[in-house]
Every structure is written in structure tokens, then in C-alpha cells.
Amino acid sequence: MNQTWVLGQRALREAWRTPEAILPTLFIPLFFLVVNVGQAARIFPSASTDFLNGQSYGAFQLPASLLLAASFGTAALYLVEDIEGGYFDKLRAAPVSRAALVLGRLFAEFVKGVVIAVAIIALGMVFGIEIASGPLGFVLLVLLTALWAVVFVGLLQLIALKTRNAAATNSGSLIFFPLMFLTPNFVPRELLTRPMEIAATFNPVTYLMESQRSLILDDLDWGTIWPGFAVVLVVGAIMLAANVRLINHYD
Template sequence: MTAAPAELVFTKRSVTHSLRNIDSLVTAIVAPVAIMLLFVTVFGAALDTTVGGAYADYVTPGVMLLCAGFGAALTATSIHTDVSKGFIERLRTMPVRASGVIFGHVFASVLRNLASTAVVMLVAVALGFRPTASPAQWAGIAALLAAYILVFTLIAAAWGLAAASVDSAGMFSFIALFLPYLSTAFIPVENLPDFLEGFAAHQPVTLVIESLRGLATGDPDAGTTLRAALWLAALGAAATVLTVALFRRAARR
């Protein structure tokens, strides 16, 4: 089996495992949808004045990232399971690149989480989300979401390789779920406690959310989008280097 077909086989394997893991699949979609329903239907009327417009338009980009990040974080558990159960070690005795398993997990995560994010967006439209983006801006939204999912998946891959147990690998899901709450996902930064404002204003999740919000409303800010792209590029490069190093360390065990 050549390297390229092997990558595709492992991608298909990862997607198949995701579809069979009903609990994780439902959680990755239902949790963000439930959060969307909660904030828009319960708190939306009260928060419309806080955000200066329809709350559904404000909150949707943040919930999309919450969905994407949480789904990508599940990769940590999948990769740790493959390592701990010896699946990757068995591949080393075969004419297949064992690193293709990591590629399969990463690529499948991007595909899977783009689909689940699209579901969240459809729910948001049903709740009143009215984007005014042009076709080019929609392409920017898709590219930014894909980059965010890729970066979070790479970080999750490194976390899964470094984790000592399945439980510790699963902890990354809580981090991914928690980060959007410390951003402008749900309320503007000036409405956060003073000690959180600095972090929330400059952390990468906020920059990506504000970029998506600007693109969705047809009024993107080039500076914010550039800073978001630079953050994602830096985090992605660091996560890639760390994943490669941890994978090699795992091979020497």
C-alpha cells in the first residue's frame, strides 16, 4: 500500500469510527445547538440591547467556534486510544506509514467538524441569524473555520500523544469548550469582569470570532482577520512540530 492511499484509508477509518460513536457525535452537535437555543430564546431579548442588534447575529459565530473546537478536541481521545492499545505499533510491522493514522484523524476531524458547524449555522438561521456576507466573504468564513478546526485538531493530537490516560486525553474537550466563554462569543468584552477583559480581548478565539462576525455581516476588519490568521498559523506550526516530536517519542517506547 502506498502512502497516499494509506492516508485515505485512515481518514475513512476515523470517519467511520466517529459515525459509530453515537454518544460523541450527538454531544458534539447537540451541546452547541442547546447552547444556541438557550442563549437566543432565553436570554436573547435581554441581550439585544447589550450587543446593539439581533442577538442571534452576534452569538452565532461564537457558538460555531464552540462546536468546532469541542468536536476537534475529541481527536485527543481517539489518538491516545490508538497509541495505548498498540494499533500504531502493529502498523510499524507493516509496509504502511504509521504516521498516516495521525493524518487520518486530523483530516477526518476537519471534514466532520465543518459538517457539524454547518448544522449549527442552519439552526441559527432558523432562530433568526441573518448573515449578509458576499460569496467571497462566505469563502473566507469557510476557510477561517477550516483553519480553526485544523489548528485545534493538531493541538488535540499533541495532547492525545502526551496524555497518560484516556481520562487525561479527554480533558482537552473541557478546555476547548471553556475557551469561547472567555472571549466575545456571548457578550462584548467591555461587559466582562475587569480582570478578564485583557485576556478576552486579545486571545486568538476572540480574534477568530470577531473575524467571522465581520465577514458574516459583510463588514470585515482586515486588521482583526490578519491577526487571527497569524495566531492560527503560529499555533498550527507549533502544534505540528510538537505532534511530530511526541509521535517519534511514542515510537521509541
């Protein structure tokens, strides 16, 4: 655990020293939020749109921005830099747990995910978005976003460890965009066409989005909340096992 803590601190310092890599993580999701709300808010007025529960369309769109912010995966690119520069081989030669090499960066990504989620939610609240599930809902919303950030960057770390190539790792992050657009992003799932509804049902990101949306628009509805946490826990367990296995067999 101490090795994980030390390596996590190092990963956080990397992020702190390169703010130009963090700023897009905030700017791009907020840009999409403003654009999507600007295009559709008048179509779905809060007073007459049942699925908004009296809130603005921005509250409905906020989960998409949170998930987008959590899906940049910059930590995996830092890992590629370590591999290409030879520092990763030095870490492997040191008396450091192989699991700690994986967990350190994932811990740092969790911390960054918490900070970014709090910043985006707080900004949304400044513009009138309310968290209907209260303080506990706020904590769960931040936690779910940060856990997804860990899962996604862990999947990108698999690409980084396998290919050892920055271009391949960066391209891997693009998989999130088709997953995002195959969700009930603009309207609830029951309003989608049948083919889109089927695609959204089989898309794990849908359950993350619906869980976050429930925390924002409803009181604590555990029947909608728990599937989002189930997705990050199951996919996260698979991701972690694959990372540890891959690094243990790293030549």
C-alpha cells in the same frame, strides 16, 4: 499523501460508526445558543443595538456555538483507543509515514468540522440569521471553524500521545471552557470591564470569535478577519510540528 488519505478515511468511518459521539457536538452548541439568546436577546434588541448591525442577538452568539462545536476533540479519544488496543503499534510497525499517522486524523477532523459548521450555520439561517459577508463569507466562516477543529484536536492528540490515557485526554478538552468565557462572548470587547478586556486581548480564541462575528455581521472586513486565520495558522503550525516530533520519538 495517499497514506494520509487512507488513514483519514479510516478515521471518518470510526466517526460514522459511532454517531452517539457526534450528536453531542451538534446538540450542546445549539443548546448553549438557545439558552444564551433566551437570556439576553431582550437586553439587546436588534433595532437599537449598534453592534448587532440590524441582526438578532442570535447572530452575535453564533460564533460561540461554532467554536464550541469545533472543540470537542473526539478524534483524540479514538487515537487513545488505538493506543490502548495495540493497533497504533501495528501502524507504527507498518511501512507508514509517521507524519501520515498524525495527518490522517487531522484530515478527518477537518472534514467533520466542515460538515458540522455547515449544519449549524444552515440551521441558524433557517431562524433568520444572515451572513452579511455573502457566499465568500459563508465559505470563510466554515473554513475558519474547520481549521480550529483541526488545531484543537491536534493539541489533544499531543496529550493522547504523551499520556496514552483516555481520562487525561478527555480532561484536556475542558481547557476550552475557560478560554471561551475569557472572550467577548456576550458583548463586544470594548464593553468589557478592564480586567476582562485585558484577558480577552491575550486570549487567542477572542480573535477567532471576532473574525467569525465580522463575517456574520459585517461585509468583508479583512482587518478583523485576518487575525482569526493568523491564529489558526500559527498555532496549527506549532501543533503540527509538536505532533510530528512527538510521534517520531514515540518509544
